[in-house]
Every structure is written in C-alpha cells, then in structure tokens.
Amino acid sequence: MKQIRIPHGALCVLLGALALGVCVAGYCQITGSAHDFSYLNPEQKLCISCHTPHGADTSAVQAPLWNREIPSRTYFVYSSPSLDATMDQPSAASKLCLSCHDGSLAVDLYGGNIGTRYIRDSEAIAGDFDELRSDHPISFLYDDALAAEDGELYPPTTTSSGLGRTIQLDLLIEDQLECSSCHDVHNGPAAVAVDDNLLVITQRESRLCLTCHNK
Numbered sequence: 001m002k003q004i005r006i007p008h009g010a011l012c013v014l015l016g017a018l019a020l021g022v023c024v025a026g027y028c029q030i031t032g033s034a035h036d037f038s039y040l041n042p043e044q045k046l047c048i049s050c051h052t053p054h055g056a057d058t059s060a061v062q063a064p065l066w067n068r069e070i071p072s073r074t075y076f077v078y079s080s081p082s083l084d085a086t087m088d089q090p091s092a093a094s095k096l097c098l099s100c101h102d103g104s105l106a107v108d109l110y111g112g113n114i115g116t117r118y119i120r121d122s123e124a125i126a127g128d129f130d131e132l133r134s135d136h137p138i139s140f141l142y143d144d145a146l147a148a149e150d151g152e153l154y155p156p157t158t159t160s161s162g163l164g165r166t167i168q169l170d171l172l173i174e175d176q177l178e179c180s181s182c183h184d185v186h187n188g189p190a191a192v193a194v195d196d197n198l199l200v201i202t203q204r205e206s207r208l209c210l211t212c213h214n215k
Contacts, residue, residue: 014163021133034187040108054109057070063096068105075130085137087139091138094178097183144158151214
C-alpha cells in the first residue's frame, strides 16, 4: 500500500475521516475509482472494506485501522537469470494488497463478514496456484548497490521519480519496491492524473518502466 506522507497536524483529521468513511481532499479520491467498494455495504461506506474505527488489526502497522485478513499463503516469487535482486516472500506492505488481489480472500471479507465476492481473472495476481512468478517482482531491496550491480537500473537515491523527488523518497517503501511503488491504492492526485489502473506514472512511451530501468 502506498505510503502517504502526512503533516503531523493533519494526521488526526485523516484518521478521523477514515473512521467516518470519507476522504480528505488532496489525500485520496477513491469515489468512482477501482477501489470504490461502497457498493459492498448498505450504508455505502467508502473505507470500511479496508479500515475500521473499532476492532482493527493493530499488527498491520503499514496501514491504519486495518479491517481485513492478511493472507498467510506461501507464494512462488519471481525469478529470472537477469535478476540481481534477492527475492523473498511479499512483505507486509504488499500483503495488504494481496489480501484482495491474490484471489484467495473475498473482497467483502472484512469486519467479521462472510465474504462471497472474489477477484478473478487478470486482477487475481496469484490465482489458484500461489503464482507471483509472472508479475513484476515485489518486496525486494532496491538501493544504489543493486543499481550498480545490475548496471541497467538507476540509483534510487539520486534519480528523479518524475513526481517531485527521488525514486527512493517517492516510490519505495523502506527502500523496497512494493505494489504501491507503481500503484496508489487511494487514487491520489498522481494516479488521478495518469488515470490508468491507479498507476502513479504513465505507461505512455514506457515512462513508468524507464523511471527505474536504464534502457
């Protein structure tokens, strides 16, 4: 899940808004986006499928007031002869995304509900076979040392992300590349501008790929 850097004074306002099921202007524009799940509950609450004001999973430190089960599957992760990064199981940050997108847990499985709606087909990243091998690798350390070893990656500490700062500051989560490095779950301003599957950088002219890959 994309880390949102919030001024300290605005934090309580944002958390309160999450509890009420509304978004704070400038931080998220979920209404009408691919992550608008308000249709899943009779009160049409916008945030409740992922966040809750009461009884939250406090172990999910990457997301406030987490309201979903976190998958415990073991995945087959990406591998390639050209891969220099050290791969492991998805980190906690990307498991938040996989709690819907691995296809094993229902989208409406939250807050004690018995879920019945599952992500299928191309949106179910891992499918029935725990497969992450056919998708871009996630949850690996992307630092200047990896860029130097690989020779075809830009150093993240000094390379512009195109979003105002560096790759490290704008796209990485604790120096790791995660799902939220490319996608903004909350459909923030960058994703709204791109308007393509919550991506924060456009795919036109391969700009998303060429942000990190020196080709």
